[in-house]
Amino acid sequence: MKKGIATAALFVMVVMAAAVVQDAAAVECNPMKLFPCLGAISSGRDPSAECCTKLKEQQPCFCEYIRNPQLKPYVDSPNAKKVAAVCGIKPPTC
Template sequence: MSYASWIPVMIVMTVLMVQVNVGMAQDCKLPFQLAPCLSFITSNIAPAADSQCCNVLHDQTSCLCSFVKNPVYAWILHLPGATTVANACSITIPDPSTCT
């Protein structure tokens, strides 16, 4: 199995092993709410702007600072595919140093 094949497995394992609201507001549930984006992120393919992925990203925009500051989730948002998805959905992944 190639290294790239292990990324989705690692993401699923992280989702299953981590509590959802570790240091976050109750409605910021990255692993579960952004699940429609994981295949796009891991394959570095842009979703359609009206896709379910983009819709949940827009719904979770206020949570992105919490996600990038949390080491449990931040690595997912630092994958090259996350930038591709963010650009396709017209979302900016914030720099953790600019988050309050």
């Protein structure tokens, strides 16, 4: 009986781990989702809670954005770095 419970618990843990990995891979890299941050990045003022949430969602995409010549000036700007720091997001290592 205990072996069956342990097997079921292990199965549940594997399924949950797979769901977490799938969620990370399911991030849609869309810089337009960062629109709530536009005011903070352009003016240097503190970001809204919505901006921080969107930054955290899009964090797996930052290297892609930095490699894009059209987006790099925005992503790599001093104000963008300030906004990321206020939101508790570390700069990406690409």
